Amino acid sequence: MKKTKKLFALLMVMVMVFSLLTACGKSKDTKETGSSSDKKTEETKTDSTEAKETKAPALKDASLKVWGPQEQQATLKELCNEFQAKHPEAKFTFEFGVVSEADAKDNALRDLSKAADVFTFSSDQLGALKDAGALYRVTLNKDAIVAANSESSIKACTVDGEMYAYPSSAETYFLMYDKSKYTEDEVKSIDTMVNKDLGDGITNFSFDSDNGWYLSSFFFAAGCQLFGPDGTDATQCDFNNAQGLMVGKYLLNLVKNKKVANHDDGKLQTAFKEKKLGATITGSWNADAVKKALGENYGVAKLPTIKLEDGNEYPLSGMANFKLYGVNAQTKAPAESMALAEFLTSKDAQKVRFEKHNAAPTNIELASDTATLSANATVQAVTDASQVATLQTSIPQSGNFWTPAEAFGQGLADGSITESNMQEKLDKFVTNVLAALK
Known part of the structure; x- marks a missing residue:
């Protein structure tokens, strides 16, 4: 009887131990489940918070x-x-x-x-x-x-x-042209347009050559960068590298060509109205006036290419x-x-x-x-x-670009920039662009 009681007591102890172990296991599982639940709750709260941040609340007066x-x-x-x-x-x-x-x-x-x-x-x-x-x-x-x-x-x-x-x-800007003077194929290249005989008193091509917004498109065409690859590096401008030098020489010859004019908005509108302009680079703000002047001969196209001294054609890349x-x-x-x-x-x-x-x-x-x-x-x-x-970058340093660009464009027109001093002028251009802000 004592042996039976001892055996029974031993069995009870084992059951209690087993129960405790099982309880501990369940407690651990419950804790993990609770953590998972908490994690889900946190995720839900996070999602809810994000939703609140990205979804407009009810508006008030x-x-x-x-x-x-x-x-x-x-x-x-x-x-x-x-x-x-x-x-x-x-x-x-x-x-x-x-x-x-x-x-x-x-x-x-x-x-x-x-x-x-x-x-x-x-x-x-x-x-x-x-x-x-x-x-x-x-x-x-x-x-x-x-x-x-x-x-x-x-x-x-x-x-x-x-x-x-x-x-x-x-x-941004694009090419606007008189369809009575050029075909769709001819406006693909500035050189093709400039070399065509449109008669006396006709300007073949124009652009605002002392405005940095337009001038930059020639440098961008050759792969030059203004303030680095993403426009945020105030220490970088490579308009004076080997590619930029080719662009400078091209611009010099282009601006000196008698079939090319420096036109601002007013001048290009007048020239189209008088039927004395073949094509220009401008934007949508001039569209209504030019359409009125040209009627059914109003044409638009993507920016044309330029042929640099290395023999390659480069499509102009505008500033947006x-x-x-x-x-x-x-x-x-x-x-x-x-x-x-x-x-x-x-x-x-x-x-x-x-x-x-x-x-x-x-x-x-x-x-x-x-x-x-x-x-x-x-x-x-x-x-x-x-x-x-x-x-077009918005970093503060960009304010330093416009005046040097204007001066460079004016130098091309007035003869103070020549092929022999082009590198020097480009170096000065870049130095002024990168100068410390005052």
Whole structure:
């Protein structure tokens, strides 16, 4: 009996030990399961937080000041009315101001507290606006905005990996020509155009030769870089290398040619109107005037090639700019302002500007709609050109480029730059571009 009791006691001890071991095992499993659950909860919270950061909350009543160029005031008001209709949960009061993209930075920085909540500006102003603390970082629907627009336009909105603006339209230059003077094949090459006899008193080709925006396209064609491969290195400009020297010599001969003229916007419009110009490099802002002057002979094409002394043909590569919308960092209604900026740069809004203002879309879906774009040859030309153009940088050092470029272009025209001193002049050009900012 004692033996049985001892055996029974021993069995009970073993059961208890086994139970404890099992409990410990379950406790461990439960802890791991709990960790996994916690991890999932954390992931869910993270996803929820990200969603909250990228999805606009319900909007509230707000008074919003909006700036835009004179020619787009009616369109801007129309789009803001549509924005209000889309958000009946809130009541918006809009105040509109006439400020062009070119003047936006100076107007905003004059007194940020009085500047618009939402305003449009040229992408080359982004760096200065961001450094001045004038722009509200894009935090709502960022992923969707990035996915909807071209890579180059998003790059134009970005500083140090952060997005500070919304892309609206692309802007660059292309070839505009008189189809009664050149065929589609002839406008593929500057040299072909210049060598054609168009008769007395006719300028075969023109461009704004002392404007760095256009002058740069010749250097970019040969592979030269302004501020490094991505335009952000303030210590790099190689316009004076071997390729740049070939470009300089080509430009010298081109500018000296009597069949070539230095035309700004006013001069090229007059020349086309008088039927005294074969082709020019310009942008969509001159399209209406030139179309009116040439009628059915109005033609557009991608930038032509140049033949350098090494015997190779190089296609010109333009400098691209973008029209952007930004939100004032001091706005009292950030969510509403960001929602409006996103709406004003949406696919539908870009289509309205395309139809009414010859604005080339950055929205990928719209820019890929050849059926729609083909109805407007000018916008198609801008869209095509912007895809292969070099982005106009917005780093502060870029302010040092324009004056030396203008001086170089003027030197080509007035004879102070010659083939024998070309290297010296290019070296000076680059030195001035890279000089320390004052």
